[in-house]
Amino acid sequence: MDLLERIEWQSSPQETRRDASPQRADHLAAIRSAFRRLTDSNPAYWDYTAVGNNGNPQAYFQYPAMMVPRMQGDIIDALRGVDPSLKRCFDPFAGSGTVLVEALKRGMDCMGTDVNPMSILLCRVKTAPFAGAKFTAALEQVFDMADRDRSLDLGIDYVNRVKWFTTDALIELSKLQRAILCQEPPEVRRLLWVAFAEAARLASNSRTTTYKLHIRTQDDIEARNKAVKQKVRDAMARVRDMYVGNERALGKEGLLQNGAFLGKAYIEHHDMRDRLRCRKADLLVSSPPYGDNHTTITYGQHSFLPLLWIPPQDIHDGLDDSLVKNTHAIDSASLGGLLKGALDREEEVREWSTNLTGLLDDPALPRDARVRLVAFFADLRESLKNGVDVLRPGAPIVLTLGNRSVAGKRVPTDNIVKDFLLGLGCEFIDAHPRAIPTKRMAHRNKSAGTMLSETMLVMRKRA
Numbered sequence: 001m002d003l004l005e006r007i008e009w010q011s012s013p014q015e016t017r018r019d020a021s022p023q024r025a026d027h028l029a030a031i032r033s034a035f036r037r038l039t040d041s042n043p044a045y046w047d048y049t050a051v052g053n054n055g056n057p058q059a060y061f062q063y064p065a066m067m068v069p070r071m072q073g074d075i076i077d078a079l080r081g082v083d084p085s086l087k088r089c090f091d092p093f094a095g096s097g098t099v100l101v102e103a104l105k106r107g108m109d110c111m112g113t114d115v116n117p118m119s120i121l122l123c124r125v126k127t128a129p130f131a132g133a134k135f136t137a138a139l140e141q142v143f144d145m146a147d148r149d150r151s152l153d154l155g156i157d158y159v160n161r162v163k164w165f166t167t168d169a170l171i172e173l174s175k176l177q178r179a180i181l182c183q184e185p186p187e188v189r190r191l192l193w194v195a196f197a198e199a200a201r202l203a204s205n206s207r208t209t210t211y212k213l214h215i216r217t218q219d220d221i222e223a224r225n226k227a228v229k230q231k232v233r234d235a236m237a238r239v240r241d242m243y244v245g246n247e248r249a250l251g252k253e254g255l256l257q258n259g260a261f262l263g264k265a266y267i268e269h270h271d272m273r274d275r276l277r278c279r280k281a282d283l284l285v286s287s288p289p290y291g292d293n294h295t296t297i298t299y300g301q302h303s304f305l306p307l308l309w310i311p312p313q314d315i316h317d318g319l320d321d322s323l324v325k326n327t328h329a330i331d332s333a334s335l336g337g338l339l340k341g342a343l344d345r346e347e348e349v350r351e352w353s354t355n356l357t358g359l360l361d362d363p364a365l366p367r368d369a370r371v372r373l374v375a376f377f378a379d380l381r382e383s384l385k386n387g388v389d390v391l392r393p394g395a396p397i398v399l400t401l402g403n404r405s406v407a408g409k410r411v412p413t414d415n416i417v418k419d420f421l422l423g424l425g426c427e428f429i430d431a432h433p434r435a436i437p438t439k440r441m442a443h444r445n446k447s448a449g450t451m452l453s454e455t456m457l458v459m460r461k462r463a
Helices: 015-019 027-041 069-082 098-105 117-127 132-148 167-181 186-203 218-225 228-252 299-307 342-352 354-360 367-389 413-423
Strands: 088-091 109-114 265-269 283-286 396-401 426-435 453-461
Touching: 027 069, 027 426, 027 453, 069 098, 069 283, 069 396, 088 098, 098 109, 098 117, 098 265, 098 283, 109 117, 117 186, 117 265, 117 299, 132 167, 132 186, 132 228, 167 186, 167 228, 186 228, 186 299, 218 228, 283 367, 342 354, 342 367, 342 413, 354 367, 354 413, 367 413, 396 413, 396 426, 413 426, 413 453
Parallel strands: 088 109, 088 283, 109 265, 283 396
Antiparallel strands: 396 453, 426 453
């Protein structure tokens, strides 16, 4: 079934007025002023250094580079302060679902897409009606069933399973997996899978200080294997407690009705390089990848080990299980993941951005770096085009972007994306720099260099 047939945005009395979006000459100035009022009083407003130790209440699973919830909420509030009729929020690179939750907390409808199955699982759980009591009861039953399970059968047959999990961890996780598979309904199973995913991540032999799969030392593995059963269950219990705490807090704030957000959420496993057919959205708030996953943040590698245990059909109908056939499959399916024939698109890419052309013209840029840059930005531009197509005329766009380094050259991603959007019929409004002391991401790797700041790019689809 086509997405167009599945998604029907909620309508409202303001529907006609929203579709005839603001066309006044001062609309751009009003949006610009809404953001600058915040930075006029505090130039470091968007850094959120004061919330650095508060944690992320949405972090059921430690997904890479999660955004600051308060920041996304402030972005939405600033835009709705200019146009209160904004109702439909779209995040084409939904990640862990931060934007979607902040939109739902404000009574908005939201739609999120991503290519990573772990992202889809997290987004579905975070935007669904809360079920804390059912989750708690189901988790107790899972623990009880696992205690009575005497089977030594292992739940995954991945060729390198003994490399990434100790025997004790494999046995315990297999018992929990079998118990979860017995739980109904699917909504409760998804909650359990999220808790299980975090436990599997922590129980693996991969270092948790990096998002790439890096094996621990043997001494470290042996030390961590002690009491692995309790560590796994404690991890799942922490997710449950966080979830129940969120349900209680949101309920006290009056943001839930019968345990559910007032707005509707639509989550789709989708590659934004392909056209997305659905009703028009009122605003786009997102943080696209800063480069191909192989040389920036390996979202796919980070998700791979937990996903080995989770049936694809429990995540999303029709999910392609080839995405977990090996450690690199998800990252290869992401933007810039396929390099073959990339340079055939170089002339096309040059036409879209003078800033990217300037970078590609650098004679010191190695060929392999050129290939990766062209592959990524060609994919990103196609994704942005399809994202803009989903927006109604006059819809605001706010993107959080990072300028990484490639082969020692700083990549002006913010200006390249600005070029792309201008060419796609959008208007520039403003840009705000921000430090990223709290965003959980790799600040350095051998390919991408150091990145300690981001740019918040504010634009609008032409009315």
